[in-house]
Each structure stands twice: as structure tokens, then as C-alpha cells.
Amino acid sequence: MKSDRNKELLIYENPETVIRLILEGTSGVTGGDFFRALVKSLAEVLGVHGAWVTEWIAESRRLRSHAFWLDDQWINEYEYPIAGTPCEPVINETRLVCFPQKVTELFPNDPDLLKFNAISYMGMPLLDTQDEILGHLAVFNTSPMSPGTSLEYIFRIFAARAAAEIQRIRAEAQTQAREEQLSGLFNGTMDAILELDDQLRITMVNPATERLFGVSTDQMLKYFLPDLLSVESVFQLHNNLEHCAKNNENFRFTGEWNGCDTQGNVIPLEVSLSQYNRGKSVKYIAIMRDMRERLEAERRIHALSAETAYLRDELRLSSSENTLIGESPVMLPILRDINEVASTDATVLLLGETGTGKEVVARTLHKASKRAKAPLITVNCAAIPGTLIESELFGHEKGAFTGATARREGRFALADGGTIFLDEIGEMPLELQAKLLRVLQEGEFEPVGGSKTCKTDVRVLAATHRDLRKDVTAGRFREDLYYRISVFPITLPPLRERGHDICLLAQHFVTQISRKHGRNSLPITEYEARLLESYSWPGNVRELQNIIERAVITSQTGRLNLARALPEIVPERISHNESEAGNMDSFQQKPVLTEKELREFERSNLLKALESTNWKISGINGTATLLGIKPTTLMSRMKALKICRPATS
Secondary structure, three states: OOOHHHHHHHHHHOHHHHHHHHHHHHOOOOHHHHHHHHHHHHHHHHOOOEEEEEEEEOOOOEEEEEEEEEOOEEOOOOEEEOOOOOHHHHHHHOOOEEEOOOHHHHOOOOHHHHHOOOOEEEEEEEEOOOOOEEEEEEEEEOOOOOOOHHHHHHHHHHHHHHHHHHHHHHHHHHHHHHHHHHHHHHHHOOOEEEEEOOOOEEEEEOHHHHHHHOOOHHHHOOOEHHHHEOHHHHHHHHHHHHHHHHOOOOOEEEEEEEEEOOOOOEEEEEEEEEEEEEOOEEEEEEEEEEOHHHHHHHHHHHHHHHHHHHHHHHHHHHHHHOOOOOOOOOOHHHHHHHHHHOOOOOOEEEEOOOOOOHHHHHHHHHHOOOOOOOOEEEEEOOOOOOOOHHHHHHOEOOOOOOOOOOOEOOHHHHOOOOEEEEEOHHHOOHHHHHHHHHHHHHOEEOOEOOOOOEEOOOEEEEEEOOOHHHHHHOOOOOHHHHHHHOOEEEEOOOHHHOOOHHHHHHHHHHHHHHHHOOOOOOOOOHHHHHHHHOOOOOOHHHHHHHHHHHHHHOOEOOEOOHHHHOOOOOOOOOOOOOOHHHHHHHHHHOOOOOHHHHHHHHHHHHHHHHHHOOOOOOOOOOHHHHHOOOHHHHHHHHHHOOOOOOOOO
């Protein structure tokens, strides 16, 4: 190393040579190598024992060394607080500070000055373009320094080089952090991100794209965007591109397309596709979100909402109707059969006239089954138009037919895990029976307008008032479906054959309906019991319930008004002002009617009611409303009594 005097001459007489030495010593290196070359050159040029460059840590008011050259060796990991050191005024006053001698006496609390035998010190802050402190550059010597303009000039050159490198490192770190952040977003996002060239060839994808389409990145880079889309979506893409090209617009699209994976599965996608320019070339960015989970969640929410609404209605119905009452001889074997089959998954076919309580039996079977905690879904096949019953049973996809504005779950999907009750199954269209048979045998179906096969696990209960064997012979009902649903047939007797059960049911309805209307429950007298048992009950239990409700509503002086509630075929209207004994005498004076006479009375009454409504079956002013029975019950009785509308009516 040259002498200090020679160094001083070099500095003062040949500053250009010093600058050349600085540039030569630090050229071609960056980062830590740059700082080491810088401070080593600085120590050599100034002829000092130590030189170091540091980074300022404002939070802790400390300086951390990037490079520290001391007595021809490196000091690693040098960091210190500035309080009580000659570096403190450099940082606080942001200016070059020089202590040419006695630095140890000026800063007695700095232990490193004693340890390094420092006599003199020079330091300068490193500032960015906004004059914010980046760090500092400093030297010390074991002998006094001779400060001067040239020395400060050289020192400032070194400081400027150090500040520039710190700024570069920080900018590089920020850029790298930003790139890592963007890379994390690009690689970590759940959405597929694709970069495309001007020919829509895929040039870059993220890992989510591989997962979505089941294609590796290497293979994906051989594809064009249309290779991943359905025919309809490709058609939409080209239409949009042509429109933008014709109007000289940058392409932007946000909407829903269908993609296709390597297995040929359709993937509903939410797509954002936009054009941008990179230099003179056109690029596209596509962001694709898999909508399957969202659509499935929406489907489940819709299904649960529909199920909630349905079960709310079912709860209302079951609270008033789900009571199986009977102890007559004809009912005992039926109750035994219900008890035996309830706990199984066997398909049960409930037979009998309309209104005999088939739905009540279905509810009883479900409640006693292992599926009781799952829903019981009821479908009245006679009440749904033939054009809609398939959608009602199996659901439909959006756009499957006019008016299908949203996807809808069918009753079989709602009943999954539970029981489905197909009331009036004999009214089901013949063309739909094959699809129903498939569900019963395999537990599979496709919604209307859909291609995906759905699975369901349901127990099927069915009911009809028709003679299905005759319908099979006549070709109106599939023979294989008949045998599939009649695994365990139960025939419910008409109410007229159940004897004293009529009074038991009537008293049950009186109690129930009185509570509903806020009335006191009235007992059924012996005379009222005989009056009820003398009627043929063409509408069976349902008709009995309606008549009891009318009798409760019109009850006066603590008695049911059966005289007003019962149809005119009852032998006589009983005045509420007559005594009980008088009522009994009046009843006993009337002859007992035969079954044939009762049917004639009923036929005559129905004809009179139909004529009074101009043969209107249902509605507010219809015959069914007048009689207090369902339109299906009325039509069933008309068919049984061979009543047809006259051609001139």
C-alpha cells in the first residue's frame, strides 16, 4: 500500500485517476460484491485503516453493514445503534461530517472507536432522489485526516455510487416481491388464467387451468382456445370477435360459456376474455371460473327452499289428517297389514274408492318406517296436466321448454332418502310410465332437457281408485309397472262398510274442527250417530270431514247442525227446535232405504246439483264446491253412477 502522503498527492493532484480507479474497482459487479469492491477501493484511495457502507434501519435507529473493510480484512455482520457514535450527526443532520482527530475523546461512549484505535472519522449520508436516508458511507483512520475540497469531492463520488446501488437493490427487491406476489396470485388462484396470442393459441396457463381441463401445461400449449370450448361457445366467440373487428374495437367479453374437458364432460364456465397490446403484437387474457360447484350449491339451495315450502304444507296437512282411526272388523286386517309392511322398503299399492283415506295410510306407513326423518313427498298424478307431470316428477333444466326460466328439482329428487306417494297413479300418461318404471327398478332418471343421470333412493307408495288390472288389459297401464308397484296391495273399504267407525271418525273431526274454529267440542248423540250411519257416503272419509265442518260451523244451541250439513238424500231435514225424543220418533217413522234406493237418491241429488250449476264441475260456483267435495271425487261418483252431461247442455 502506498504511504498516506502519496495518497494525499494522488487525491489532490490526480482526481481523474481516482475516479478511474473507482470505476475500475466496481465495474461489472453488483450487490454485495459491489459494496466490497467500493469500500476496499475507498480505503485504498484515501489510505485509511477502515471503510464501510451501511443501510439505515429507521425503526430501530441502527446501521447495518453491507461491507466493512478493516486492516486488510472483512468484518462480517456488523450492525450497531447510532446513539453516541460519530455516525449519529451524519444521520440526524443528513450531511457530510468529518472529525480529523481526537474522535475517541469526542465520542467516549462508542466502544468500537477504542477497539479500532480510531483517531479520525469521516461519514456521509446516502440519500435517494427524495432526500430520504438510505444509509451511510464512513471511513476512520488511526492517524489524523487532512480534510479538503478534493477529499470531500472524492468521498461524495463514492457515496453517490453506494446510494445508487442501494436504490437499485431496493428497486430490484420491490420488483422481485411484486413478481412473486403476481406469481402467487397467478399460480394460487382457483380460476384458470390463460394467455393467448393473436390467433388464440394458448401461450401460458396457470396450474388451475390444468386442473380444470385435465391437461398438462406442455399439452395445453399445443391448443387453441376453441379446442377447450363447446360448439355453441365457439360460435359465440367468433361472432364477438367479428363484431369487434368490424367496429375496430378492442375485444372484451364477460359471460357464460361451456367448456369441455379431456373426458368430454361439459364444464359450465364464467368467462372474462379481454384483448391487450404488448408492443406491436396483440394478446388476449382469458379468466375462467368453474361454475359447477356454484350451480350445484344454487341447486341445493333451491331444492332445500322448495323442500322447506313443500314440507311446510305437508306439516299443515299432516297435523290435521295424519290420524288413522278404525276398529271395525273390516279395518282390523288392514291395520295388521299396515303394521307389518311399514318398517320395510316394500312398494305398497293402496286401492279403494276416492276419499277412503289412502293418503292417511301413506302418511302412517312413512311415519312408522325407517325413513321417517326424511321427507314424505306427495304427488297427485290426476291433478297435474299430462304435459307437466314429467317435469313435476323428475325436474327440468333451464330452457328445457317455454317458461322454464330456471332449473327446478323434481319430486323424486326432493324425496331422496325418504318416501314418495304417487296418488292416483292410474291417471299417469302411458308414455311416462316407462320412465317411472326405470326409477323404481334402478333409482335413476334424467331431468327434462338434461343429459346427466341423477340418482335417487326413495320408497314408493302408490294409490288409485281405478281397477288397474282392467287398465292393463285395455292397454292403458303397463303390465310390468303394475306388478312393480303392487308388491304389497292394501284395499281400503268404503266408509259405508265400516259401521261404527263412521261415528269414531265423526267425533274425531268434531274435536279437531271445533278447536280450529274456536268452538266448544260437542258430543255426537245417539240420534246423530244413526243419522250418520244411514247415509251411503259416496265421498267417503273426505266427505264426512267436510260435512262435520259444516255442521260445526252452523251448530246452534249446543248441537251439531247435521240436518243442514247432510245432503238432501237424507230422509228428512231435522228441525233444531225439536226435542231429542221427537227427532228419534221422526227418524224411526221413516222406512229404511236399500242400497239401490240410496244410490238412486245419490244419483238424483248429483243431477240436481249439476243442473243448478249448469254442469260446471269445479271452481267457486261449481258443483264440487256446492257439494263440499273435490272435483276428482265428483267425477269419480259421476262415472260410478253413469251420469253424463247431456249433449244439449
